[in-house]
Each structure stands twice: as structure tokens, then as C-alpha cells.
Amino acid sequence: MRHFIRSAAVAIAMAAASTLSMAAAMAADISGAGATFPYPIYAKWADAYKKETGIGLNYQSIGSGGGIKQIKAKTVTFGASDAPLKGDELDSTGLAQFPTVMGGIVPVVNLEGVKPGELVLDGPTLADIFLGKITSWDDPAIKKLNPDVKLPSQAIAVVHRSDGSGTTFNFTYYLGDVSADWKSKVGVDKAVEWPVGIGAKGNEGVANNVSQTGGAIGYVEYAYAKQNKLTYTDLINKDGKKVEPTAAAFSAAAANADWSSQPGYGVILANQAGAATWPMTSATWILVYKKPDDAAATAEALKFFAWSYAKGDELAASLDYVPMPDAVVKSVEEMWSKDIVDANGKPLYSGM
Numbered sequence: 411m412r413h414f415i416r417s418a419a420v421a422i423a424m425a426a427a428s429t430l431s432m433a434a435a436m437a438a439d440i441s442g443a444g445a446t447f448p449y450p451i452y453a454k455w456a457d458a459y460k461k462e463t464g465i466g467l468n469y470q471s472i473g474s475g476g477g478i479k480q481i482k483a484k485t486v487t488f489g490a491s492d493a494p495l496k497g498d499e500l501d502s503t504g505l506a507q508f509p510t511v512m513g514g515i516v517p518v519v520n521l522e523g524v525k526p527g528e529l530v531l532d533g534p535t536l537a538d539i540f541l542g543k544i545t546s547w548d549d550p551a552i553k554k555l556n557p558d559v560k561l562p563s564q565a566i567a568v569v570h571r572s573d574g575s576g577t578t579f580n581f582t583y584y585l586g587d588v589s590a591d592w593k594s595k596v597g598v599d600k601a602v603e604w605p606v607g608i609g610a611k612g613n614e615g616v617a618n619n620v621s622q623t624g625g626a627i628g629y630v631e632y633a634y635a636k637q638n639k640l641t642y643t644d645l646i647n648k649d650g651k652k653v654e655p656t657a658a659a660f661s662a663a664a665a666n667a668d669w670s671s672q673p674g675y676g677v678i679l680a681n682q683a684g685a686a687t688w689p690m691t692s693a694t695w696i697l698v699y700k701k702p703d704d705a706a707a708t709a710e711a712l713k714f715f716a717w718s719y720a721k722g723d724e725l726a727a728s729l730d731y732v733p734m735p736d737a738v739v740k741s742v743e744e745m746w747s748k749d750i751v752d753a754n755g756k757p758l759y760s761g762m
Contacts, residue, residue, distance in 0.1 A: 440487055442487060442696075455717075474493050478491055490697070492579060492695070515691075516632050521564070521641065533589065547563070570608075573612065587681045633731065667682075680692065705752035709759065719733075719743075
């Protein structure tokens with residue numbers, strides 16, 4: 411009888427130890443939610459980081475609006491947004507904000523016989539399409555920009571985001587900068603009242619809808635166009651030059667950015683000057699609490715992003731994201747070591 415009790419006790423202890431081990435492993439995973447724009451690179455970083463450290467990343471790609479809501483509700487360790495919070499909001503919420511990578515937003519189309527980069531659009535024409543003023547692919551404004559492209563007499567099917575989106579914020583910021591009509595009638599925000607079109611959730615949803623709809627046009631982060639083999643268009647930039655979406659063109663847009671000029675490094679890169687710049691370039695940001703309730707979880711998140719800065723550049727470049735400049739990384743890590751602390755005021759980050 412004593413042997414049975416002893417065996418049962420050992421079994422219970424082993425089961426409890428296994429449960430605790432599983433719980434510890436789950437607790438070690440980093441939780442985040444938000445922007446779909448950087449999801450492809452966050453997924454690549456997470457896979458490589460787990461192989462190296464054993465610590466996983468549970469990231470919900472739900473859109474910038476959702477990420478901001480979740481970090482404010484404290485249901486995740488970090489929120490992610492392509493629309494930076496302004497200084498007064500960062501101060502009132504106790505959040506710190508920092509950029510991770512930059513990338514390009516590209517118009518994508520579904521036109522039979524048209525190859526990636528074969529079609530070119532300028533800002534005012536793109537705005538008029540999303541305003542519903544240009545409704546057919548053989549409209550004179552599009553034909554004027556593309557005299558050598560065989561354009562069909564086909565209705566344009568506009569696809570836009572249905573959720574609160576930092577990609578939408580940057581896209582509408584660009585349209586507002588190049589079109590007075592857009593600025594006055596629609597405006598700039600993470601979610602707007604779209605004059606025309608159908609909505610889709612996330613960069614994933616827009617990519618899927620465009621790929622399945624003849625005559626469609628939408629806007630996605632370039633990695634989604636690349637991964638889904640979508641037909642992207644070239645653009646005429648602020649200097650009047652035709653440019654294609656490349657990492658070099660995204661880098662050119664950020665070349666003169668003064669990251670220290672805005673609270674939380676909240677620099678908007680849309681419609682920058684320069685002959686080589688891509689006009690719809692954007693950074694993406696992370697939000698964490700300066701004095702988090704779960705200091706250990708936030709410390710793990712900072713380790714992950716420090717690793718990403720130090721070892722993730724090649725992975726970022728493979729998807730045509732642009733890593734942050736070394737000077738910005740140094741500034742961000744100095745901010746972490748000074749501003750992000752536990753309940754006793756001890757910094758949660760002291761270097762890799």
C-alpha cells in the first residue's frame with residue numbers, strides 16, 4: 411500500500427513538474443499585437459530568435475488600431491503601430507515608442523497582361539481613383555501616364571482596409587499631401603470614410619482580395635506584394651521621377667529623416683523629396699509601458715527587439731524592409747536603459 415502511495419505521489423509530482431515546466435515555457439513567450447505592415451519580418455525574426463533562445467513570440471497581426479487598443483488595455487506586452495502616437499498621448503498613457511524597421515507601401519493591381527512595374531501612376535491620379543473620380547482603367551489620366559501599355563476598358567474595383575490601420579494612415583497621409591480634394595473630403599487617419607470600394611482586413615486581406623478580383627487596385631506593404639506575387643505599380647515621386655519600389659528607394663526616402671525631432675521617433679516618411687525616393691515609405695513602431703505591470707515580460711520583449719536590431723538586418727533586407735540606422739538604434743537603446751523601469755525604478759534593459 412505504501413509503495414502504491416509513494417508511486418502515486420511520484421507520478422503527481424512529475425505531472426506537476428511537467429505542468430510547471432509547460433507553464434514556464436508559455437510564460438516565457440513574448441506577447442504582442444498590432445500592425446500587419448511588419449508582420450512578415452516579425453514572423454521571420456521570431457522564428458530565428460526562437461531557434462537561438464528557445465523563447466517564442468506570440469504576435470497577433472490585427473492592425474495598428476487593434477494593437478494600440480490592446481497595449482492600452484494591458485492584454486499584451488507590446489503593441490505595434492504604423493501610425494505613431496503623438497507626444498501628448500505617449501505622456502498621458504505612460505507609453506514609450508520606438509521604430510523597428512522601414513518599408514514601402516505599394517499600389518497593387520489585378521490587370522490581365524500587365525506585369526509588375528509595367529504600369530505607372532502619380533499621386534493625383536491615385537487619389538482620384540480612390541475618390542471614385544476615375545472609374546475605368548482606360549481613363550485618359552491613366553492612359554496619359556502609360557502610353558505604351560494596353561489598358562482594358564474595365565471597371566476599377568477599389569480595395570481598401572476595413573480595420574484601423576497604420577498602413578491606411580500612411581497611405582491617406584500621402585494622398586492628402588498630393589491631393590487637396592482628398593485632404594478636404596476624406597482626410598488622414600487609421601480609418602476613414604472611403605468614398606468607394608470594398609473593405610478587407612489587414613494587409614493580408616487586401617492582398618487576397620486584389621489577387622481574386624479582376625480590375626482591382628489596393629495598397630499593401632511591399633513584402634505582401636512580393637510574397638503573394640502581386641502586380642505592383644511604379645509611382646511618380648515628388649521630384650517628378652518615375653521610381654520602382656525597392657529597398658534602395660525606401661532608404662532614400664529616409665535618408666534625411668531627423669528621428670530625434672519627434673516624440674517617440676514619430677517621423678512620417680511619406681512624399682519625401684529626392685529623385686530616387688519612393689513616395690509611400692513608412693516606419694513602423696513598438697509601444698511598451700515605461701513602468702510595466704509585468705516587468706519581466708517587458709524585459710524579454712526588449713531583448714527580442716535588441717536581438718532584432720543586432721542580428722535581424724539580413725532577414726529584413728530579404729523582404730525589402732529597411733533596417734533602422736545605427737544612430738537611431740543607439741538612441742533607442744539608450745532610451746530603454748533610461749526610461750523603461752520596474753516598480754523600484756531599476757532599468758529593464760542594460761544591453762545585450
